[in-house]
Amino acid sequence: xxxxxxxxxxxxxxxxxxxxxxxxxQKAIAHKLGARLLYGPTAGAFASWRETxxxxxxxxxxxxxxxxxxxxxxxxxxxxxxxxxxxxxLDQKRxxxxxxxxxxxxxxxxxxxxxxxxxxxxAEAKLCVRRALLxxxxxxxxxxxxxx
Numbered sequence: 545x546x547x548x549x550x551x552x553x554x555x556x557x558x559x560x561x562x563x564x565x566x567x568x569x570q571k572a573i574a575h576k577l578g579a580r581l582l583y584g585p586t587a588g589a590f591a592s593w594r595e596t597x598x599x600x601x602x603x604x605x606x607x608x609x610x611x612x613x614x615x616x617x618x619x620x621x622x623x624x625x626x627x628x629x630x631x632x633x634l635d636q637k638r639x640x641x642x643x644x645x646x647x648x649x650x651x652x653x654x655x656x657x658x659x660x661x662x663x664x665x666x667a668e669a670k671l672c673v674r675r676a677l678l679x680x681x682x683x684x685x686x687x688x689x690x691x692x
Contacts, residue, residue, distance in 0.1 A: 580586070
């Protein structure tokens with residue numbers, strides 16, 4: 545059992561050493577390459593390339609910010625237009641509701657006036673019928689009383 549554990553530990557140690565050595569070699573190569581780029585004969589070209597990359601990155605950031613600002617301005621203008629139209633529609637709705645209420649009140653007022661006029665005519669007709677009945681009854685009573 546101990547042999548199995550020792551062999552597994554030995555294998556893990558060997559693998560770790562190989563990986564560490566590989567990483568150390570890659571780091572050394574990268575360091576040498578970086579030193580050649582920074583201090584070698586192509587250092588000027590590398591610096592120029594790096595400066596170009598940074599300036600383009602900066603320019604693209606500026607362009608993104610300008611585009612975002614333009615989009616924000618357009619969005620704000622569209623929102624202001626929508627808000628003005630919405631307020632205008634609310635005002636028109638309120639004015640229209642008032643006009644409809646006035647029309648309805650006018651119609652109700654006209655209907656009330658017409659009802660009052662018809663009621664007065666009916667009352668006058670009842671009064672006329674009552675007077676006619678009274679005159680008829682009085683005429684009959686005179687006739688009856690005149691006979692006696």
